[in-house]
Amino acid sequence: MQTLVCVEPGKFSYVGREKPVLKPDHAIIKVKKIGICGTDLHAFEGTQPYFNYPRVLGHELSGELVEFDNAPGFYTNEKVTFIPYFNCGHCIACRMGNTNCCVNMQVCGVHVDGGMTEYLMVPSHTLIHGEGLGFEELALVEPLAIGAHGVRRAAIAPDEYVLVIGAGPIGLGTMEFARIAGAKVIALDVNEGRLNFCRDVIKVDYTVNALSDDVLQQLKEITNGDMPTVVIDATGNLKAINNAFQYMAHGGRYVLIGLQKGEICFSHPEFHKREATLMSSRNATIVDFEQVVRSIKKGVINPLNYITHRVTFDQVEQDFESWLNPKTGVIKAMVSMDK
Incomplete structure (x- = not known):
């Protein structure tokens, strides 16, 4: 599968990788849309804290659920997004319900490889139902959260x-x-x-x-x-x-x-x-994700208003640096895995 790696600050490279093999308590998403966020831009600049290279960027994602284990209520080919902050479940923050600031946090696309790839495996407990929303809307649930x-x-x-x-x-x-x-x-x-x-x-x-x-x-x-x-x-x-x-x-x-x-x-x-x-205020919790989904469904927020630039996955390497320039007028760039 094609994957885009940020090799070092200011440099991307497309590489081929094997499709992930399902592990217990995990799910595999076929990535459809990727929102570009400030974290991605800062990582490309070399200014993002807690960051190491090389790294696959991307954590504002939506896609189709293709395989899963221990994900009650979900079904194959369902539209989903996910909470990209992988918490340990055992530390003091997690025990208090503050999974967003887990002591052992692994943020997708920051501490571990993210979603600029065709298939991504995530912990099953991080999945969020699509609730009838479109792929672009779902990709923007995380930043709104x-x-x-x-x-x-x-x-x-x-x-x-x-x-x-x-x-x-x-x-x-x-x-x-x-x-x-x-x-x-x-x-x-x-x-x-x-x-x-x-x-x-x-x-x-x-x-x-x-x-x-x-x-x-x-x-x-x-x-x-x-x-x-x-x-x-x-x-x-x-x-x-x-x-x-x-x-x-x-x-x-x-x-x-x-x-x-x-x-x-x-x-x-x-x-x-x-x-x-x-x-x-660090990251977000499932309560916040659910509030965002409800707000989009009710029409009190329209996240599509934020999208100013749309590109295909094979255009990201050439266009990414331009999004750092305020003169491009970018508010939100959206990447499509489908050509």
Whole structure:
């Protein structure tokens, strides 16, 4: 079977591999669609934490279930996606139900080889029913679940002002689930095209360009002087993360979905006087995946809006680097295994 390997930063290679042989408690998926996410782009750049080469990228996937063991309720040829965070089931996090931050986590496409291949074997317990959704919709359940989990961590109350920093796919999904939670959503980004998308397509309440000289003033005006009670970073950019501490209201919560390699730096007195809460949000759980599937089925989210570029599998090597350039206007690139 044809497989695309990221051999080293900046270099891909197509190779032939044997189709996986089914193991107990596992399932084999014939891959149909692959969404390209920030993790894939960062891995190609060489900036992704906890990453080793060579590696097969890809964890936003959908496909047909062709073989399985110990997957009650599933059937052959069913449309599926899966939870790409392979947890151990035994550590302190898993015992508490926090499978998304397992001590021994193996993330598909990061710690173990991912889905840029024709057939992928995954643990059976990670399978998610297709529920009548299309392959492209199913491939986008995972990134939306990341945003849904961050919003759930924030425990947003109706009518709270929520500032989401970063209007990439993860940020957009975060904005949508904040809106569903009843928030008044503010999008902050440096890309005016992305901000236009926030306003026109996903109907965000307010947008602010981070390059403006008066970001603080704009946020004060929007929030009637209070500042946002929830700030969520979806950039993974160190400067953006550090700057955003000043955007929180007193008593506010700051949730870090984005991840970067450096150290966070902020004023302890400014943070302390707010009695602020800082928390990370890693991956997602089955609860979040199920919420996303329900939301797509109900029509309150349309993930197909995010897809700006579509390519076939044999075009990925030549086109991938261009998706790093903001001038291409890419929000979500979708790879089809079918020519």
